[in-house]
Amino acid sequence: xxxxxxxxxxxxxxxxxxxxxxxxxxxxxxxxxxxxxxxxxxxxxxxxxxxxxxxxxxxxxxxxxxxxxxxxxxxxxxxxxxxxxxxxxxxxxxxxxxxxxxxxxxxxxxxxxxxxxxxxxxxxxxxxxxxxxxxxxxxxxxxxxxxxxxxxxxxxxxxxxxxxxxxxxxxxxxxx
Amino acid sequence: xxxxxxxxxxxxxxxxxxxxxxxxxxxxxxxxxxxxxxxxxxxxxxxxxxxxxxxxxxxxxxxxxxxxxxxxxxxxxxxxxxxxxxxxxxxxxxxxxxxxxxxxxxxxxxxxxxxxxxxxxxxxxxxxxxxxxxxxxxxxxxxxxxxxxxxxxxxxxxxxxxxxxxxxxxxxxxxx
Numbered sequence: 621x622x623x624x625x626x627x628x629x630x631x632x633x634x635x636x637x638x639x640x641x642x643x644x645x646x647x648x649x650x651x652x653x654x655x656x657x658x659x660x661x662x663x664x665x666x667x668x669x670x671x672x673x674x675x676x677x678x679x680x681x682x683x684x685x686x687x688x689x690x691x692x693x694x695x696x697x698x699x700x701x702x703x704x705x706x707x708x709x710x711x712x713x714x715x716x717x718x719x720x721x722x723x724x725x726x727x728x729x730x731x732x733x734x735x736x737x738x739x740x741x742x743x744x745x746x747x748x749x750x751x752x753x754x755x756x757x758x759x760x761x762x763x764x765x766x767x768x769x770x771x772x773x774x775x776x777x778x779x780x781x782x783x784x785x786x787x788x789x790x791x792x793x794x795x796x
Numbered sequence: 797x798x799x800x801x802x803x804x805x806x807x808x809x810x811x812x813x814x815x816x817x818x819x820x821x822x823x824x825x826x827x828x829x830x831x832x833x834x835x836x837x838x839x840x841x842x843x844x845x846x847x848x849x850x851x852x853x854x855x856x857x858x859x860x861x862x863x864x865x866x867x868x869x870x871x872x873x874x875x876x877x878x879x880x881x882x883x884x885x886x887x888x889x890x891x892x893x894x895x896x897x898x899x900x901x902x903x904x905x906x907x908x909x910x911x912x913x914x915x916x917x918x919x920x921x922x923x924x925x926x927x928x929x930x931x932x933x934x935x936x937x938x939x940x941x942x943x944x945x946x947x948x949x950x951x952x953x954x955x956x957x958x959x960x961x962x963x964x965x966x967x968x969x970x971x972x
Contacts, residue, residue: 631807631814633829638807638814641856652853653809654857655831678799679829679905680817686905723945725952728903729855729862736952769901769965776901776956783959787944 633736635693657727657734659694661704662781664722664743665714670792671758673714674773675742678753687757687767689778700737708741713748716741723783730789740790742755751752761792773777807833811869815829833903833910837880838957841890841897841920846968847934848947849890849920854929863933863943866890866956876913884917884930885922887934889924898960914957916966937968 631638635658640651665673674687679686692707694700701719709715722738752755759767764782767773785791807814810825811834816827840850848865855862868883870876875896885891898914926932935943940958962965 633814634826635829638809642858650810650945653811672896680819680828681906681907682902684907686902688905720935723947724950725955726858727952729858729864729951731857733858749900765963768960771899774902775905776953777904778956779901779959780952780955783955783962784944786959786962789940 626629631684641771653726653731655732657732659700659735659737660691660727661694661707661737661739662689662691662778663704663708663719663739663741664689664781664785664791665708665712665741666788667744667758672759672764673708673712674759674764675711675750676755676757687773687776688697688775689781691778700735701739704737704739705741705762708744709748711751711754712744713746713750714741714756715747716744716745718742720789720790724775724780725777725780726766736777736780738784814906816853831908831910833908835876835911835913836867836903837870837876837883837913837915838865838954839880839884839895839917840865840957840961840967841884841888841892841917843890843920843934845905848882848887848940849888850935850940851887851926852931852933862951863949863952865957867954870913876911877915879958880913880915881917884955885924887927887930888920889922889926889952890917890932891923892920893905894918896966898964898966900956901960910970911913912953912956914960916961 627641629637637656639654639656642651675749676687690708692709694703707709720740727736803817805813806816813832815830818827852863866884866887870879896916901912903912
């Protein structure tokens with residue numbers, strides 16, 4: 621960890637690394653620690669009845685079941701939209717004929733440099749089984765809004781995707 | 797890193813730790829790695845003219861200037877609302893007479909167990925100087941929406957706070 625190096629990987633896991641950066645930090649002080657994470661996708665999938673396709677699953681980090689949008693990591697060499705379609709199908713068994721880009725967001729500008737790619741699948745229909753351990757939940761826009769107000773749907777990154785969809789006019793007005 | 801331990805801190809920085817968890821992981825395999833981060837706040841501050849008080853600053857993790865809501869870590873022993881008011885004043889020089897809770901979100905259910913506490917200050921006025929290195933930017937709701945669509949305002953966690961405010965009816969209708 622020589623202070624003349626601009627950045628150094630100081631801890632590695634199969635899913636993310638910790639990078640120490642000395643640029644702009646006080647001499648002799650602590651480096652700035654950033655997370656090196658892979659890009660991921662987050663998909664708003666709507667059924668023909670305008671229901672949101674959601675996933676309920678146990679999350680070890682928060683030690684409880686959560687209700688979220690389908691999401692997952694972008695594999696090496698995979699495009700974000702291919703990843704989004706694959707994760708939607710794998711997690712929920714739903715597929716659509718169209719996948720529309722909503723945009724790219726920064727998950728955490730304070731610590732991470734990866735991207736979250738947001739998509740909309742406007743015509744999702746079931747074509748297979750959900751992933752083991754995942755329960756598929758279909759909510760109307762009103763039910764989703766109520767679950768946000770009540771704290772059941774509380775994954776900030778997924779609220780961000782919903783807001784991006786609302787602001788870009790990609791959700792029907794009833795869902796804003 | 798004995799596999800009979802349920803969780804172990806495997807890397808520490810002054811700002812976050814990495815925790816390895818073996819519960820529910822395949823025997824002899826990699827542990828699940830979670831981030832132990834402190835709670836933070838995120839504040840939507842509106843001026844009497846209904847402008848959003850935003851901060852522009854250089855962010856080492858993404859290596860560029862970003863446009864964000866005022867935000868910061870909750871200090872030990874500090875309440876989230878005290879933290880939000882303090883960070884707003886420190887970062888922007890703005891203060892308000894009221895601070896309303898919007899709710900608690902999970903910043904990343906896949907990796908982290910900390911909380912993001914969201915607040916609204918509906919009557920923010922300048923009472924001091926912004927923090928060195930921070931530029932205060934006042935945007936109307938239309939300008940903020942445009943900066944989200946254009947990618948200038950792209951911090952996902954802060955879009956989440958805006959969505960929470962919209963869904964809970966705490967933003968004026970023009971801002972939804």
